[in-house]
Amino acid sequence: MPHALEEDSTRKDSPRDLLAPLPDELLLEIFEKVGRVSKRDLCSVSLLNRRYHGLADSILYKTIQFNTPDHHLTFSQSLSRRPRRGSLIIGARLEYPDSELSHLSLDVPVAGSHYAPSRFDGLSRTISTMSNLEMLDVSVPADLLHGIGTIFNGPFDLACLKTCTLFYQCPDNQYWDLQENIHIFAHPTLEFLTIKRAKLDHRGFDFIERPHQTGLKKLHLIECDINDDALSDILEFPEALKEFVMTQAPEPVPELEESSMNIGDYIIALKSARHSLESITIDFPTLVGYRALRMRDFTALKRLRINWDYQLFGKTCKKPRLHSVGLPSELETLEFLNELGKDEEVTDLLMYTIENREIVASNWKTMIVVEGDDREISQDLIQACKSHGLQLDIIGHFDED
Numbered sequence: 001m002p003h004a005l006e007e008d009s010t011r012k013d014s015p016r017d018l019l020a021p022l023p024d025e026l027l028l029e030i031f032e033k034v035g036r037v038s039k040r041d042l043c044s045v046s047l048l049n050r051r052y053h054g055l056a057d058s059i060l061y062k063t064i065q066f067n068t069p070d071h072h073l074t075f076s077q078s079l080s081r082r083p084r085r086g087s088l089i090i091g092a093r094l095e096y097p098d099s100e101l102s103h104l105s106l107d108v109p110v111a112g113s114h115y116a117p118s119r120f121d122g123l124s125r126t127i128s129t130m131s132n133l134e135m136l137d138v139s140v141p142a143d144l145l146h147g148i149g150t151i152f153n154g155p156f157d158l159a160c161l162k163t164c165t166l167f168y169q170c171p172d173n174q175y176w177d178l179q180e181n182i183h184i185f186a187h188p189t190l191e192f193l194t195i196k197r198a199k200l201d202h203r204g205f206d207f208i209e210r211p212h213q214t215g216l217k218k219l220h221l222i223e224c225d226i227n228d229d230a231l232s233d234i235l236e237f238p239e240a241l242k243e244f245v246m247t248q249a250p251e252p253v254p255e256l257e258e259s260s261m262n263i264g265d266y267i268i269a270l271k272s273a274r275h276s277l278e279s280i281t282i283d284f285p286t287l288v289g290y291r292a293l294r295m296r297d298f299t300a301l302k303r304l305r306i307n308w309d310y311q312l313f314g315k316t317c318k319k320p321r322l323h324s325v326g327l328p329s330e331l332e333t334l335e336f337l338n339e340l341g342k343d344e345e346v347t348d349l350l351m352y353t354i355e356n357r358e359i360v361a362s363n364w365k366t367m368i369v370v371e372g373d374d375r376e377i378s379q380d381l382i383q384a385c386k387s388h389g390l391q392l393d394i395i396g397h398f399d400e401d
Contacts, residue, residue: 152184210237294326
C-alpha cells in the first residue's frame with residue numbers, strides 16, 4: 001500500500017504536458033511534422049494553450065486556400081482578433097468558382113451570409129494584410145478583377161511576392177482585361193508570373209510613371225490574346241528575364257482580336273530581353289512565318305521551342321528570300337512541336353542548316369521533333385543528323401542507333 005500511494009503521488013507531481021519544457025524551435029519542428037500528416041490534429045493541438053496556439057498558427061497559416069466566400073470572411077473575421085496573423089502567410093490560393101461568387105462584390109457583404117455587414121472586410125484589403133506573402137494564385141470571377149488589381153498598384157502591398165498566377169473567370173469563357181492588373185508587371189520582387197486567358201491591347205503600360213528594372217525571371221502567357229507592341233512595352237521592365245512561354249489553342253475560342261498572326265512580331269517584342277533569355281517557347285499553332293527569324297542577337301538563348309519549321313524559316317511564297325535564318329549563337333536545343341515537311345522548300349533549308357551546323361550554331365546539340373499522323377520523319381533528315389553530330393529525338397519513338 002505505501003508503495004502504491006508513493007506511485008500515485010509521483011504521478012500527480014509529474015507534469016501533465018510533457019512538451020512544455022521543450023524550446024519553441026523544437027516544438028515548431030514537431031508541429032510541422034504533425035501538420036504534414038494531419039492539419040486537423042495540428043488545429044486540435046493549437047487549442048491546448050496560448051503558447052501552442054501561437055506556434056501552430058505560424059504553420060497552419062503559412063499557406064491558405066479560399067475555396068468559398070465564407071472562407072475569406074472567416075479569415076477576415078479572425079484578423080479583427082489577431083491583426084498580425086496576415087503576416088504569417090507565405091502562400092495564398094483563391095479558387096472561387098463563378099457560381100460561388102456571383103453574389104459577392106468587394107465592398108458588399110455576401111447576401112444571406114450569417115456574417116454581419118460590419119464584420120465584412122474587402123478581399124483586396126484582406127490580401128494586403130499578408131505582408132510576407134511570397135506566392136499568390138488567383139482563380140476567381142472577373143467581378144473581383146479591379147479590386148485585386150489595386151493591390152499591385154500599392155507601393156507597400158505584397159512587398160515580398162515572388163510567384164503569382166492570375167486568372168479571372170469571364171462569362172462565355174471570354175478573355176479578361178489585363179489592363180486592370182497591368183501594374184503586376186511593375187512589381188519589383190516578382191520572379192515568376194503566369195497569366196491565363198487574358199487580353200491586352202496596344203496601349204500596354206500606358207502610364208506616365210514607369211517602373212524601374214524589375215526582378216522578373218519567368219513569364220508564362222497561357223492562351224492569352226496579347227498585342228505584340230504591348231508585350232514589347234512590358235518586357236522593357238525585367239532586368240534579366242530568363243524564360244518566356246506563350247501558348248494558344250489550335251483553334252482559339254473566342255477569336256483573337258489583339259494578337260499578331262506573325263511569329264516574327266513576337267520575336268521582335270522579345271528583343272529587350274535578348275541579352276538574358278535562355279529559353280523561349282511559343283506554342284501558337286496559328287502563327288505564320290513570313291520571313292526567316294533573325295535571332296543572332298539572343299546571345300544567351302539555349303532552348304527554342306516553336307510549332308512549325310516554316311515559322312523558323314518563313315513560308316515559301318512567290319517573292320524571293322532576302323535573308324536566311326539567324327539561329328542564336330548559344331542555341332543547344334531546337335524543338336518543333338508539330339510535324340515537319342509540309343513545305344518542301346523549308347525542308348531543304350532545314351537540311352542545309354543541319355549540314356552547316358558548325359557554322360550557323362556550333363553549340364546546337366539536340367533537335368526534338370514529332371511525327372505526323374500520315375507522315376514519318378524522312379530518312380534523309382535522320383541521316384543528316386547522324387552525319388553531322390546532331391542528336392535527333394522523335395517524340396513517341398524508342399531510341400535507335
